[in-house]
Amino acid sequence: MKSGKDFDPIETKEWIESLDDVINDQGTDRASFLLSELAKRLMDKGAVPSYNLTTPFKNTISPENEAMMPGDLFMERRIRSLIRWNALVTVLRANKNDDELGGHVATFSSAAMLYDIGFNYFFRGKESKNDDLIYFQGHSSPGIYARSFLEGRLDEKDLDNFRRESSKSGLSSYPHPWLMPDYWEFPTVSMGLGPISAIYQAHVMKYLHARGLKDLGDRKIWGFWGDGEMDEPESLGAIGLAAREKLDNLIFVINCNLQRLDGPVRGNSKVIQELERQFRGSGWNVIKVVWGRLWDPIIAKDKAGHLQKIMDEVVDGEMQNFKAKGGAYTRENFFGKHPEALKLVKGLSDDEIYKLNRGGHDPYKVYAAYHEAVNHKGSPTVILALTTKGYGVGSREADNTTHQVKKLSLENIKIFRDRFDIPVSDKNIEDLPYVRPKEDSPEIKYLKETREKLGGPLPKRREHSEILKLKNKEPFVSLHKGSGERKVSTTTNCVRIINNLIKDDSLGERVVPIVPDEARTFGMEGMFKQIGIYSSEGQLYEPEDADQVMWYKESETGVMLEEGITEAGSFAAWTALATSYSSHNLTMIPFYVFYSMFGFQRIHDLAWAAGDAQAKGFLIGATSGRTTLNGEGLQHQDGHSHILSSTIPNCKSYDPAFGYELAVIIEHGLKEMYQDKENYFYYLTVTNERYIQPPKPKTKNIDENIIKGMHRISKAKEPNVRLLGSGAILNECVKAAEILNDYGISNEVWSVTSFNMLRKDGMEIENENIKNPSTKGKQSFVTKSFSENDIPTVASTDYMRAYSEQIRPYMTSPYYTLGTDGFGRSDSREKLREFFEVDANNIVITAAYALFREGTLDEKEMQKIYKKSAANKNKNPPWKE
Numbered sequence: 001m002k003s004g005k006d007f008d009p010i011e012t013k014e015w016i017e018s019l020d021d022v023i024n025d026q027g028t029d030r031a032s033f034l035l036s037e038l039a040k041r042l043m044d045k046g047a048v049p050s051y052n053l054t055t056p057f058k059n060t061i062s063p064e065n066e067a068m069m070p071g072d073l074f075m076e077r078r079i080r081s082l083i084r085w086n087a088l089v090t091v092l093r094a095n096k097n098d099d100e101l102g103g104h105v106a107t108f109s110s111a112a113m114l115y116d117i118g119f120n121y122f123f124r125g126k127e128s129k130n131d132d133l134i135y136f137q138g139h140s141s142p143g144i145y146a147r148s149f150l151e152g153r154l155d156e157k158d159l160d161n162f163r164r165e166s167s168k169s170g171l172s173s174y175p176h177p178w179l180m181p182d183y184w185e186f187p188t189v190s191m192g193l194g195p196i197s198a199i200y201q202a203h204v205m206k207y208l209h210a211r212g213l214k215d216l217g218d219r220k221i222w223g224f225w226g227d228g229e230m231d232e233p234e235s236l237g238a239i240g241l242a243a244r245e246k247l248d249n250l251i252f253v254i255n256c257n258l259q260r261l262d263g264p265v266r267g268n269s270k271v272i273q274e275l276e277r278q279f280r281g282s283g284w285n286v287i288k289v290v291w292g293r294l295w296d297p298i299i300a301k302d303k304a305g306h307l308q309k310i311m312d313e314v315v316d317g318e319m320q321n322f323k324a325k326g327g328a329y330t331r332e333n334f335f336g337k338h339p340e341a342l343k344l345v346k347g348l349s350d351d352e353i354y355k356l357n358r359g360g361h362d363p364y365k366v367y368a369a370y371h372e373a374v375n376h377k378g379s380p381t382v383i384l385a386l387t388t389k390g391y392g393v394g395s396r397e398a399d400n401t402t403h404q405v406k407k408l409s410l411e412n413i414k415i416f417r418d419r420f421d422i423p424v425s426d427k428n429i430e431d432l433p434y435v436r437p438k439e440d441s442p443e444i445k446y447l448k449e450t451r452e453k454l455g456g457p458l459p460k461r462r463e464h465s466e467i468l469k470l471k472n473k474e475p476f477v478s479l480h481k482g483s484g485e486r487k488v489s490t491t492t493n494c495v496r497i498i499n500n501l502i503k504d505d506s507l508g509e510r511v512v513p514i515v516p517d518e519a520r521t522f523g524m525e526g527m528f529k530q531i532g533i534y535s536s537e538g539q540l541y542e543p544e545d546a547d548q549v550m551w552y553k554e555s556e557t558g559v560m561l562e563e564g565i566t567e568a569g570s571f572a573a574w575t576a577l578a579t580s581y582s583s584h585n586l587t588m589i590p591f592y593v594f595y596s597m598f599g600f601q602r603i604h605d606l607a608w609a610a611g612d613a614q615a616k617g618f619l620i621g622a623t624s625g626r627t628t629l630n631g632e633g634l635q636h637q638d639g640h641s642h643i644l645s646s647t648i649p650n651c652k653s654y655d656p657a658f659g660y661e662l663a664v665i666i667e668h669g670l671k672e673m674y675q676d677k678e679n680y681f682y683y684l685t686v687t688n689e690r691y692i693q694p695p696k697p698k699t700k701n702i703d704e705n706i707i708k709g710m711h712r713i714s715k716a717k718e719p720n721v722r723l724l725g726s727g728a729i730l731n732e733c734v735k736a737a738e739i740l741n742d743y744g745i746s747n748e749v750w751s752v753t754s755f756n757m758l759r760k761d762g763m764e765i766e767n768e769n770i771k772n773p774s775t776k777g778k779q780s781f782v783t784k785s786f787s788e789n790d791i792p793t794v795a796s797t798d799y800m801r802a803y804s805e806q807i808r809p810y811m812t813s814p815y816y817t818l819g820t821d822g823f824g825r826s827d828s829r830e831k832l833r834e835f836f837e838v839d840a841n842n843i844v845i846t847a848a849y850a851l852f853r854e855g856t857l858d859e860k861e862m863q864k865i866y867k868k869s870a871a872n873k874n875k876n877p878p879w880k881e
């Protein structure tokens with residue numbers, strides 16, 4: 001029956017009646033079971049049943065199965081209306097003058113009910129034993145502030161400071177913990193980051209619980225997202241993990257107002273149906289909240305299914321029209337599609353048709369959905385709620401431009417006021433007054449009592465963290481000693497530190513290594529067996545390598561997070577752990593080790609959000625350096641991650657050359673982040689080049705200087721030239737120094753652990769000097785350190801020149817930079833360093849040039865050095881190749 005045509009309707013009817021009998025006698029579960037059995041039978045015969053992941057376009061929970069909302073419907077409506085009003089006027093007032101502050105009206109107006117039912121019945125606050133974590137949709141912030149205003153947490157002045165963030169009392173445009181650290185917990189406004197972050201938050205929560213680090217009870221993570229936002233790859237990219245890991249602590253509420261910024265999300269089809277398929281296909285519990293209760297009696301009369309057919313077929317573009325163009329239009333163009341459907345609304349006026357409410361605006365329907373979601377076990381739940389964008393804003397409701405509405409005509413403001421019964425007179429309305437009932441009014445009492453019962457107001461962020469102190473230095477001792485005769489990479493050094501820290505009594509259990517399927521590349525496979533890989537299922541199979549020493553051990557109490565090939569997911573897991581000090585009052589020390597090229601470049605926006613969220617932890621960019629990772633080519637060889645990391649204000653990044661530097665930096669980081677409670681996170685690059693790791697020199701202030709960004713590793717009495725190097729390229733500087741010595745050119749070599757830190761110091765000092773012009777002024781660390789000898793300086797790194805160029809303003813003598821500008825390519829390290837002109841020969845050439853320009857070296861001597869160093873004046877610069 002390929003055409004889908006029913007050539008034997010009588011037989012079809014008999015089958016349907018049989019099914020009806022089963023449903024009536026034994027219920028839907030039994031009927032569903034029988035159908036699956038029939039489908040199996042069909043599949044045995046080689047056919048693929050047209051089994052559908054999509055249910056009809058109606059509510060998943062039928063009216064008779066709805067849990068009853070216990071609260072005071074009318075009281076809650078009054079409160080919600082005031083929240084709506086105050087949210088609206090917050091935005092309108094911010095845009096009354098020419099400051100162009102922006103804001104959004106239409107989003108919250110469509111989502112108000114979705115939040116309200118959560119606040120009134122479900123979201124548990126910080127004083128509750130099992131407090132929930134709520135991800136608020138970024139541009140619904142005015143509504144969240146408006147609730148806080150009614151609760152007395154914010155006052156009129158605060159609301160008037162909406163989007164005026166440069167003053168300390170400003171309310172941030174969107175959820176930004178950096179700007180409102182005691183209020184917002186999760187930055188969400190960059191679309192897609194919220195959903196993936198919430199999924200990994202739920203995953204990490206289960207992990208912490210499984211390891212027995214914290215009893216996380218039945219705490220839930222609620223994520224509120226837009227339907228347009230679901231187009232971001234990050235939004236749906238991790239939903240498979242959520243189901244696979246059975247994250248029943250996770251609830252997504254997708255506000256399906258059918259519109260995004262420019263127009264409809266799916267004008268030609270149905271976004272709710274599409275999302276239903278995607279989530280159900282991934283194993284989620286899907287609850288559709290499509291129609292409000294005013295539809296119930298109409299749908300109940302639709303015995304022949306004509307109305308349902310219209311509902312199933314109508315596309316979202318049309319659905320938008322029904323709200324934008326009113327009741328008469330809807331009667332004609334929706335119900336009018338079938339005479340039987342039209343009959344169903346015969347007794348209703350046009351206005352009544354227009355007011356037939358959508359599920360996401362009906363408190364009873366939303367309550368029933370949430371009730372089912374919080375009680376569901378075994379998989380995450382998504383609630384797909386149909387709403388109207390710009391709900392209540394008069395003629396701008398559901399219009400294509402409603403997203404950007406921040407000013408409303410007086411007429412529309414009045415319509416809004418009347419629709420929600422706001423007590424503001426015509427005389428006052430143009431002032432756009434905030435409205436807050438008296439403190440002892442029934443509304444404020446109800447509002448406060450409701451939240452008190454649920455553990456206090458939200459959003460609220462815990463700012464204070466538990467202190468973790470490393471009690472002994474053992475984890476670092478071997479690194480300080482160097483590697484003797486053995487050649488070792490800094491990656492191996494780093495993995496050793498992580499391993500040592502895990503074994504440490506004082507904080508070892510808090511250390512979490514995270515990898516995105518790259519552990520073997522970094523030599524971390526020893527950890528598989530030692531500490532186990534976390535899996536909520538444990539290990540249901542005997543691993544292929546069970547007879548090996550380092551077998552692939554998955555365990556329910558595994559420590560390591562092996563997240564598979566998802567840098568975004570791994571980073572989101574890192575962020576959840578790096579902010580666990582706040583969200584769970586449990587300080588964790590995550591080390592996320594990744595291919596440095598697939599770090600910031602790939603997930604920069606998540607890293608930016610982690611900065612906003614005040615994450616604390618270590619990011620380890622392994623296999624770094626454009627010439628040090630040699631055989632991989634253009635897409636792998638990283639020569640710019642330090643430029644990218646430097647853009648995040650609270651990220652401290654280092655490119656250490658030696659194991660002892662790494663040890664000093666990590667020890668310092670641990671102290672700074674977890675003991676001194678400073679809000680930084682660390683990015684360290686390590687490489688896979690093996691060389692002898694020297695012991696830590698006993699020079700003065702060495703630890704302090706490593707942290708500040710550089711220390712001198714060799715000096716001369718009266719040096720002619722200074723060489724700076726970082727990471728593995730420092731070794732080229734050391735080689736160049738020897739060659740220069742052979743020419744009688746005395747020199748000193750500095751290991752620059754971080755040009756980024758040196759620049760920050762320079763900027764800070766300069767800023768201070770400009771602000772205090774009459775004082776003598778201070779010198780930056782760079783200027784001060786080099787002031788002894790005013791000699792030319794050559795800096796060489798495995799990063800593009802912009803990295804070492806950063807300190808030029810603080811140099812008082814000629815400064816030359818060598819770096820790996822250009823696309824990487826595969827070859828031997830030697831060849832690549834020659835190609836990028838960062839090898840010892842090119843350092844020598846540049847030093848000779850500098851000294852010649854300065855007059856220290858005569859032309860003949862310079863030419864001799866050029867010749868011996870094989871200088872090639874016909875070679876193109878590498879970035880042009």
Ligand SMILES: Cc1ncc(C[n+]2csc(CCOP(=O)(O)OP(=O)(O)O)c2C)c(N)n1
Pocket residue numbers: 106107139189190191192225226227228229230255257259260261265389403
């Ligand atoms: C990554 C990213 N791209 C673009 C934007 C700009 N933007 C803000 S809201 C919005 C439309 C959102 O539509 P939807 O997700 O449906 O939310 P609604 O307002 O309809 O609830 C866009 C494009 C953004 N915030 N983040």
Ligand SMILES: [Mg+2]
Pocket residue numbers: 226227228255256257258259260265389
């Ligand atoms: Mg939308």
